[in-house]
Amino acid sequence: MLNFTDRNSAKKLLRGDGWRIGFRSDVDLYKGLVGAESWAIELTESEFKDFCKLASQLAETMQVMASELSDGEKICCTLETEDICLEVNGYPHDFNLHFQLLTGRRSEGFWDEGAVPFLIEAIAHLLN
Secondary structure, three states, rough: OOOOOOOOOOOOEEEOOOOEEEOOOOOEEEEEEOOOOOEEEEEEEHHHHHHHHHHHHHHHHHHHHOOOOOOOEEEEEEEOOEEEEEEEEOOOOOOEEEEEEOOOOEEEEOOOOHHHHHHHHHOOOOOO
């Protein structure tokens, strides 16, 4: 399930079972937010853009890998920038997502297999 805020608003927060993601253009430093049910972290605009870009690229990679792997074979893929590292682990159609913030705040988070498809869909909506 996705909850959308007004597209004309400076605040956009999307959430569902086990995930949430948002962006605020009306603040100076921490414009992005990623989280789950029991945790969240605010990200700078650069960190947030990197998070969205890497998560989308990893989801695409997992789709491509579906034709390369045998049934029941799992895969782990990692992408990173200077600010953030993301990793997916599991089957091409059913994988979790882990991130580590590599800047001074040194944070990390995790979404399970049930939340990831909706989080990836939400990223696509935020970027449009």
